[in-house]
Structures are given as C-alpha cells and as structure tokens.
Amino acid sequence: MSHDMTDAGDQAAPARLRSLPSRLLAHVAMQADRLVTERLADADARKWHYAVLVALREAGPASQAELSRRTGIYRSDMVALLNELAERDLVERAPDPADRRRNVISMTERGRDRLTRLDALVDTVQDELLAPLTGPERDQLTGLLARLRDHHSQPSQ
Amino acid sequence: MSHDMTDAGDQAAPARLRSLPSRLLAHVAMQADRLVTERLADADARKWHYAVLVALREAGPASQAELSRRTGIYRSDMVALLNELAERDLVERAPDPADRRRNVISMTERGRDRLTRLDALVDTVQDELLAPLTGPERDQLTGLLARLRDHHSQPSQ
DNA sequence: AGTACATCGTTAGTGCCACTAACGCAACCG
DNA sequence: CGGTTGCGTTAGTGGCACTAACGATGTACT
Numbered sequence: 001m002s003h004d005m006t007d008a009g010d011q012a013a014p015a016r017l018r019s020l021p022s023r024l025l026a027h028v029a030m031q032a033d034r035l036v037t038e039r040l041a042d043a044d045a046r047k048w049h050y051a052v053l054v055a056l057r058e059a060g061p062a063s064q065a066e067l068s069r070r071t072g073i074y075r076s077d078m079v080a081l082l083n084e085l086a087e088r089d090l091v092e093r094a095p096d097p098a099d100r101r102r103n104v105i106s107m108t109e110r111g112r113d114r115l116t117r118l119d120a121l122v123d124t125v126q127d128e129l130l131a132p133l134t135g136p137e138r139d140q141l142t143g144l145l146a147r148l149r150d151h152h153s154q155p156s157q
Numbered sequence: 158m159s160h161d162m163t164d165a166g167d168q169a170a171p172a173r174l175r176s177l178p179s180r181l182l183a184h185v186a187m188q189a190d191r192l193v194t195e196r197l198a199d200a201d202a203r204k205w206h207y208a209v210l211v212a213l214r215e216a217g218p219a220s221q222a223e224l225s226r227r228t229g230i231y232r233s234d235m236v237a238l239l240n241e242l243a244e245r246d247l248v249e250r251a252p253d254p255a256d257r258r259r260n261v262i263s264m265t266e267r268g269r270d271r272l273t274r275l276d277a278l279v280d281t282v283q284d285e286l287l288a289p290l291t292g293p294e295r296d297q298l299t300g301l302l303a304r305l306r307d308h309h310s311q312p313s314q
Numbered sequence: 315a316g317t318a319c320a321t322c323g324t325t326a327g328t329g330c331c332a333c334t335a336a337c338g339c340a341a342c343c344g
Numbered sequence: 345c346g347g348t349t350g351c352g353t354t355a356g357t358g359g360c361a362c363t364a365a366c367g368a369t370g371t372a373c374t
Contacts, residue, residue: 013212014227021299026186029186031309070171077362078323102323129178129305132305144294149188151288151289152185231334233334258340
C-alpha cells in the first residue's frame with residue numbers, strides 16, 4: 001500500500017539518529033503538520049486560514065501587512081491567502097480611506113461562524129496529536145517547547 | 158536588518174496561536190532545522206550526509222534502498238545524495254556481484270574520519286538547541302517526543 | 315515646498331523538502 | 345516459463361519559507 005516513510009521505515013533506524021533531538025523534533029512536527037493539514041482539508045480549510053481568522057478575532061480588523069506580522073505569514077503569501085478567504089466569504093477586503101496604501105481586512109459573519117467551528121476542529125486535532133500524553137505531560141511538553149522557541153527568537157538585544 | 162520571520166514578529170502573535178502544540182512544534186522544529194543546517198554548512202555537510210554516514214557505521218555497507226529505509230530518505234533522493242558523498246570521497250559505490258540490481262555502498266577511511274568530526278559537531282548543535290533546558294528537562298522533552306513519534310508511526314499491526 | 319526614506323499590496327521567482335510516477339533491468343517464486 | 349517484486353535512476357509535483365523588485369503612497373526633515 002502506501003509506501004509512506006513517515007514511519008521509521010522497515011529497518012530500525014540507527015539509535016543515534018532516533019535519539020537526536022533535532023531529528024525527533026522534525027519528525028514529530030511533520031506528523032503533527034500532516035494531521036492538521038488532513039483534518040482541516042476535510043473542512044475545506046488550511047492552517048493559514050485558521051491563523052488569519054484567529055488573528056482577526058484577537059485584534060480586530062487590520063491591514064494585510066499587520067496580519068502578516070501577527071501570524072508570521074509573509075506578506076507576499078498573504079495575497080493569495082486572503083483571496084481564498086474572500087472567495088469563501090469569510091473575510092472582507094476594503095481599501096483603507098485613511099491610508100490609501102492599505103487594505104482593511106475584516107471578518108464576515110460567515111467568517112466568525114467558520115472560526116468557531118475550526119476552533120473545535122483544531123482542538124480535537126491537538127488532542128489527537130497529544131493522545132498518548134497525560135494532562136500534566138502535555139503541559140510539560142508545551143512548556144519546554146515554548147522555552148526553546150523564546151530562547152531562539154531573536155536575542156532581541 | 159534581516160526581516161526574518163522566525164521570531165514571533167513585531168506584534169505579539171495571538172495567544173491562541175502561540176499556545177497550539179502543533180504550531181509550537183512546527184516553529185521549534187524550524188528553528189532547530191535552521192541551526193543544524195547552518196552549522197553543518199560551515200563544515201560543507203548537510204544533515205542527510207550525516208544520516209547516511211551514521212547508518213553505514215551502525216549497520217555496515219548496504220544497498221541504496223536499504224540506506225533509504227534506515228534513514229527515511231526516499232530512494233529517489235538517495236541517488237544525488239550518494240553522488241555528493243562519493244564526490245567528497247566519503248563513501249564508495251560498487252556494484253553488488255551477488256545481486257546485479259544493487260549497489261553496495263560503503264564508507265571510506267575519509268568517511269569514517271569525517272563522521273567522527275560530524276558527531277562532535279552535531280552534539281554541539283543539539284546542545285545549542287537545548288541550551289535553555291537542564292539535563293533532566295532535556296530527557297523529559299526527548300522522552301515525550303519519542304512517545305509521540307512512536308504513537309503516530311503506523312499502528313503497524 | 316521638496317526630497318529622502320519607509321511602508322503597502324502585489325507579482326514573480328528561488329531553493330528545499332517530502333513525495334509520486336514511471337522506466338528498464340534483474341531477481342525471486344509459483 | 346511468466347508474473348510479481350525489488351533495484352537504481354530520472355523527472356516532476358506541490359507546499360512552504362523566503363527574497364527581490366515594482367509602483368503607489370505615506371512620513372520625516374530641512
């Protein structure tokens with residue numbers, strides 16, 4: 001059947017490779033990404049859709065550039081992404097009268113509805129992802145990961 | 158200067174996004190990958206080089222297909238990779254007399270030397286990656302990640 | 315007022331990675 | 345013998361992070 005290589009492969013991978021944190025991270029992140037992508041695809045959504053909608057809910061309407069900063073999506077990729085969202089009527093793009101360079105992006109009613117459904121979906125995916133871990137273990141994991149992320153985000157000076 | 162988006166961005170990312178395990182994983186894995194790639198590039202190596210060399214050390218000479226299984230690298234990508242390694246004289250490709258479909262890949266003396274140097278390099282990168290964590294915390298992290306990986310690797314049956 | 319500079323949305327393109335498809339060839343298995 | 349499976353190899357796909365450049369617009373400085 002599927003000759004999928006995300007599993008460790010037929011032969012045992014060398015212990016040295018299996019135990020390297022960087023490889024472990026990459027591998028699990030890939031499994032996670034796949035899970036998220038698949039589950040969201042079932043709902044005609046992509047993870048970027050979700051990220052933008054959440055950003056709009058948490059800080060209100062914004063320019064494309066600001067959404068880009070909030071979500072970490074490059075502004076060059078934001079264009080097509082917002083096209084997809086606008087196509088689905090989840091978001092509205094309007095020129096900003098106060099600054100004619102900008103578009104103001106705001107969520108539609110459908111967007112808000114969709115977002116609450118995606119919230120639930122995303123939660124179940126996280127649950128599926130962390131299934132083998134207990135509650136406290138999940139907190140440990142996310143805590144440790146958050147510390148790594150913060151440590152490696154610009155020393156900011 | 159660098160308009161690098163791996164940091165969380167100028168504006169605070171929404172709390173909901175920042176706390177999602179799948180996003181955390183993706184983000185940290187990306188930071189880790191970058192670190193590894195950069196450090197190895199300084200030594201004219203790529204992570205795949207290292208993986209193949211380790212696989213050869215741990216289980217001896219092997220066909221390309223078996224190396225592919227050991228390392229998780231697709232056999233279609235293995236071709237160019239082995240070309241790079243052979244170019245650098247780290248590896249030898251010889252036809253297998255016992256099975257004329259196969260090549261037997263084995264490490265050269267230079268390959269063994271290079272590998273021990275890369276071992277050290279890789280170790281320091283892992284250290285750099287996990288810098289903010291204590292010893293026990295590192296074990297916790299890798300333990301939790303390994304459980305996730307094993308859980309999501311095919312239920313194999 | 316004029317000029318230098320920064321920011322906006324947008325288009326195009328790069329490089330890497332995981333992955334698929336197909337090929338000709340060789341080995342294995344009934 | 346004939347069908348299936350495994351091999352190395354080539355080519356190509358799609359997604360993602362990221363860069364470069366553009367014209368248009370806004371801001372700051374003198």
